[in-house]
Amino acid sequence: MSLRSKFTIVLTLLGLTLVINVVLSVWSIRFLERELAWPLRSAQPVLSGFHEIKLFGEQEAKLLENAQHDADRGALGLELIALEDEIAAVLKELDALPTVLIRSGATTTRNLADRSGVIVGLMNRWVDDGSFDAFEDLTGQVEFRHELIERVEARFLQDAGLAAHYGEKLAFVILSIIGVSVGGAIVSGLYAAILLRRWIIEPVGLLRVGAQKLGRGEFDHRIELQAGDELGQLGDEFNRMASLIKAMQDERVERERLAAMGEMAQRTVHNLRTPLAGIRALAETTKSELEEGSELGEMQDRIMASVDRFEIWLQGMLRVSSPMALDLALFQPAKLVEDVIGSLNDAASGRSILFEMIDKGLPESATGDSYHLDQALTAILSNAIDFAPADTVIEVRCSHEDRYWTVCVIDHGPGIESGLHAAIFRPYFTTRKSGTGIGLAMVKRIIEQHHGIVGVESPIDPVSASGTMFMIKVPVDAKTRP
Secondary structure, three states: OOHHHHHHHHHHHHHHHHHHHHHHHHHEEEHHHHHHHHHHHHHHHHHHHHHHHHHHHHHHHHHHHHHHOOOOHHHHHHHHHHHHHHHHHHHHHHHHOOOOOHHOOOOOHHHHHHEEEEEEHHHHHHHHHOHHHHHOOOOOOOOHHHHHHHHHHHHHHHHHHHHHHHHHHHHHHHHHHHHHHHHHHHHHHHHHHHHHHHHHHHHHHHHHHHHHHHHOOOOOOOOOOOOOHHHHHHHHHHHHHHHHHHHHHHHHHHHHHHHHHHHHHHHHHHHHHHHHHHHHHHHHHHHHHHHOHHHHHHHHHHHHHHHHHHHHHHHHHHHHOOOOOOOEEEOOOOHHHHHHHHHHHHHHOOOOOOEEEEOOOOOOOEEEOOHHHHHHHHHHHHHHHHOOOOOOOOEEEEEEEEEEEEEEEEEEOOOOOOHHOOOOHHHOOOOOOOOOOHHHHHHHHHHHHHHEEEEEEEOOOOOOOOOOOEEEEEEEEEEOOO
16 A cells, blocks of 8 residues: 555545534534524414413403493493404414414414404493493403413423423533544544554654664664555665665675785785795705605605695685686596595594595586685685594585585584674684684685585584584586576
């Protein structure tokens, strides 16, 4: 998921939360208006109409109260008829209101109209004959209508009280809805914050820490971003950049080591060639003075051969810091291994160490630089002699599998710590006080130039934590990369 998509999700979440809150707020206002304001507005004209009828009725009651002292019943009757006309007009207006049936009932206005008709009849009777009974009935009907209106008003007041109670419930419901809405907004905001922290803030923080460590020279530091967005791609680019810088730094260090190695090799070769030349000249002079067939003559030949071999080694030391140029040609791997073992037999015998060559089928011929491979194998066997205990056997196991021929050299020395397996192949790294740290570095260069593999396994015996096995695996045809 891309960073833009993640931003879209967060913004959509916040937008939906805002829209829901706005919709709920508008709905709450409309709901309150419908449930509370509309009933009050609809009751107002009905209640006003009944109040007018009540006032007209009170005026009639006052006129009737004064009627006992007023001899002009005709004039009084006209006033009463006028008031009844006003009441009839108000009732007509009430009947025209669509809410009157809801607020006062279907029979209220009809009862009032019937009551007005009775009052008008009694009034006409009283005006015509002055009957006391008609007057009493007229007064009673006016009072009864007044009481009827008061009951209607009382019912309105009761409805108002119920509306107030209902309003409190509605307020509680609305507040609950708003509370849930606000809570949802808070939860959505927190979730959006969590997503922003997880998708943006934390990756940016890891990138910042990585940049700081890279600035301090910690080139092995890597950023672990479990994301497939732009920040994840940036983290991968950062890791690739750190790896490139580390490789460039290692290459620079390697060049400096090789330069120092070349300088040291030149000084060493210069200091050794003169005494070696003297040793060989002395061996030649001594041999020339011996009788033919003397055993000492054979020993002098071996001394001169060793000096010549050492001279070749010294020349190789001069080339160790320069690019290696292989002279590829056909050679016999088995003879190469036997010659190296034969050249080191005297050194091994001096420490009561024997070589045991186990050939499981080396190829009859292979393509490679036999001179450099001789150096590599000699360096490995020399190390084995140095570390192997006296009166032990160094195994040289040879085999051929697929397109590779392999030589494994096994000694029973103290072993090598697992943390040093990679370091021992670096130039100038050594665990011996008298070591130079050149041999195994040279072995690694030679084998890798042949597109082969060099490795170490130690300890071989986990109980005693001893024993080491060096392995070189070389293609049968070094001209082509396997």
